[in-house]
Amino acid sequence: MIAAVALALLSIGCVVAAWRLPSARWTWRAPRTAILLWQSIGLTWGLASTGALLAYALQPYGQGVIYGLHSHLSSVLSLGPDSNLTYDLSRTIALVAGLALLAVLIGVLLAALWQTLRARQRHRELLALVAREDPHVPGVRILDHPGATAYCVPGLRSEVVVSAGALRLLSRDELAAVLAHEDAHVRERHDLVLLPFAALRRAIPWARVVREAQSSVALLVEMAADDRARRHCSPRRLATALLRFGAAGSLPAPQGALGAGGDVMARVNRLISPAAELPRLFRYGVVALSALLTASAPLLWAMPH
Amino acid sequence: MDILWGQGTPLTAREVGKLISDRDLAPTTVMTVLDRLTRKGFLTRTRDGRAWRYQPVRSRDAYVAELMLEALDLTGDRTAALTRFAQAVSDDEAAVLRRALMELEEE
Numbered sequence: 207m208i209a210a211v212a213l214a215l216l217s218i219g220c221v222v223a224a225w226r227l228p229s230a231r232w233t234w235r236a237p238r239t240a241i242l243l244w245q246s247i248g249l250t251w252g253l254a255s256t257g258a259l260l261a262y263a264l265q266p267y268g269q270g271v272i273y274g275l276h277s278h279l280s281s282v283l284s285l286g287p288d289s290n291l292t293y294d295l296s297r298t299i300a301l302v303a304g305l306a307l308l309a310v311l312i313g314v315l316l317a318a319l320w321q322t323l324r325a326r327q328r329h330r331e332l333l334a335l336v337a338r339e340d341p342h343v344p345g346v347r348i349l350d351h352p353g354a355t356a357y358c359v360p361g362l363r364s365e366v367v368v369s370a371g372a373l374r375l376l377s378r379d380e381l382a383a384v385l386a387h388e389d390a391h392v393r394e395r396h397d398l399v400l401l402p403f404a405a406l407r408r409a410i411p412w413a414r415v416v417r418e419a420q421s422s423v424a425l426l427v428e429m430a431a432d433d434r435a436r437r438h439c440s441p442r443r444l445a446t447a448l449l450r451f452g453a454a455g456s457l458p459a460p461q462g463a464l465g466a467g468g469d470v471m472a473r474v475n476r477l478i479s480p481a482a483e484l485p486r487l488f489r490y491g492v493v494a495l496s497a498l499l500t501a502s503a504p505l506l507w508a509m510p511h
Numbered sequence: 512m513d514i515l516w517g518q519g520t521p522l523t524a525r526e527v528g529k530l531i532s533d534r535d536l537a538p539t540t541v542m543t544v545l546d547r548l549t550r551k552g553f554l555t556r557t558r559d560g561r562a563w564r565y566q567p568v569r570s571r572d573a574y575v576a577e578l579m580l581e582a583l584d585l586t587g588d589r590t591a592a593l594t595r596f597a598q599a600v601s602d603d604e605a606a607v608l609r610r611a612l613m614e615l616e617e618e
Contacts, residue, residue, distance in 0.1 A: 329581060331551060336574045351575050355582040369579065446615055452608035470608060478615070 207265060209509040213258035216502060220251035224415050228422040234476060236484045237429040239492050241399060244423050246496035248402060252311050253503035259304030261506070263297045271507040310409075318405030322397075329359055337367065346385065348373065354454045358388045360397035375454055380447035383439040390434035396427045425469050432473055445477040521557065521564035 224247055227233065233240035257271055264274030278301075337347040347367045349355075354372040359365045366388045368381070376384065391397070400423065407420040435444055452470045522530075528541040545565050548554045556563040 325581070329578065331553075332574050332578050335553065336571055336578070349575060349578055349582075351579050353579055355579065357582050367578075367582070369582070442615070446612060449608050449612035449615065453605055453612050470604075471611065474611060474615075 207262075209270065209506050210258050210261035210265065212509075213254045213261055213503065213506050216506070217251055217254035217258055220247050220254060220499075221415060223247050224251070224419045228418040232484060232488070233422070233426060234429060234472065235481050236489055236492075237426040237433065239484070239489050241423065241426050241430065242496045243492055244403075244419065244426070245399070246499040248406070248419070250499045250503045253507065256304050256308040256311070257503060257507050259300045259307065263301035263304060266297070268510060270510040273508075273510070314405050314409040315402060318401060318408065322401060326359055326361055330361075330365065333359070333365065333367065340373075343368070343373070343381065343385075354451055356384050356388060356451075358391050360392065360395065364392040366392070371454075372451070375450050376447055377443070379440060379443040380450065383435060383444035384447050386435035386438045387431050387444065390431035391427075394430065394434070396431065399427055400424060421469075425472070428469070428473060429476060432477060436477065441477040441480075445474045448474055448477075521559075521566040523559065523562040523564055525562065527565070 224244075227240075227244070227247070230240075233243075260271045260275065264271060264278060267274040267277045269277060333347055333349075337349055340346070340348050345366070347365055349367055349369045351369045352371040353369055354375045355367075355369045356372050357367055359367065366385060368384070372384075373381065400420075403416075403420040403423045406416050410416055432441075432444060448470055524542045524545055525538060527545065528538050531541070545554060545556075545563075549556055549565065553568055554565045555568055556565045558564075
């Protein structure tokens with residue numbers, strides 16, 4: 207019973223953390239550390255929620271979740287359906303719910319991965335048809351459209367795309383800053399960081415916690431890319447580029463999506479007047495906490511009681 | 512693709528090959544490319560005697576527009592397919608950003 211209770215508490219703890227963390231401002235001073243914490247919270251929540259249900263269901267075996275599942279499976283297979291009779295109803299429900307939740311979480315991730323890969327494939331094919339190259343900006347694909355946009359199609363061969371409108375909008379230094387930012391996304395594979403959070407948000411769009419978690423992580427990823435870009439370019443130019451994009455944009459924000467204006471200002475302020483770095487001890491503390499969280503759920507899965 | 516878009520009328524593989532003047536391409540290469548584009552749904556073809564006539568399904572601008580919609584995240588489905596430099600903002604927010612930009616440039 208201890209493992210089931212501990213996993214349930216851990217799951218609740220993760221939800222509380224995910225609810226509080228978006229309003230924490232220290233995360234902006236160390237985006238990479240904060241992203242690590244977010245990832246461990248997400249992973250632990252999934253494992254703890256499913257683990258709590260399964261640990262309760264498989265408690266009669268007294269072997270923990272992993273070996274319990276194994277024993278249960280082999281007893282069902284060898285004795286047939288009769289073995290379920292010795293099993294009470296609440297534990298059966300917990301078992302079904304736990305396995306279903308696990309399957310849904312994994313399914314949602316795989317579906318998102320598949321959809322994302324397909325969308326990128328289509329995007330790449332279209333780019334190959336209509337984008338052009340420009341000797342002035344090597345290695346960048348240019349889209350002939352008056353709107354201002356710059357983005358990257360991540361993948362093994364990532365492509366950075368800039369629209370003609372963006373080229374007109376930005377000065378040479380600003381363009382270099384934007385490209386450094388996109389390059390940071392490519393190098394650090396930020397798309398992989400975002401994927402599970404975006405998948406969860408699509409799966410349960412009504413959950414506020416999930417929505418806020420996803421937008422916090424998205425903002426932190428942008429900040430991490432800003433931090434990397436500022437090593438290679440003037441942070442001021444990056445800030446003016448950001449503002450220019452926002453000011454020129456004035457497109458109707460997509461329905462159901464909040465405009466990102468507040469986020470843009472937060473990024474600009476960070477670039478113009480950076481806050482002092484977090485104390486090293488605090489950063490290491492957060493990293494240690496993330497490691498502890500990540501390790502806790504698998505350990506409790508294996509714990510025999 | 513550019514040639515088919517430029518002509519505006521359905522062309523056969525042989526005609527496309529003639530119009531690609533800058534490179535010496537084998538007719539089979541042109542046919543393979545056209546066939547592949549057809550299978551991906553970018554071209555449609557109609558029988559014309561012994562040859563196929565190829566025609567773009569949609570205009571170049573339509574594809575550019577589709578890419579831009581995705582790039583600006585206006586399609587409504589939030590996949591993490593692309594990582595964008597900046598997201599769409601509302602009108603009010605754009606005004607705030609414009610003011611901030613002016614202040615920065617004055618400094």
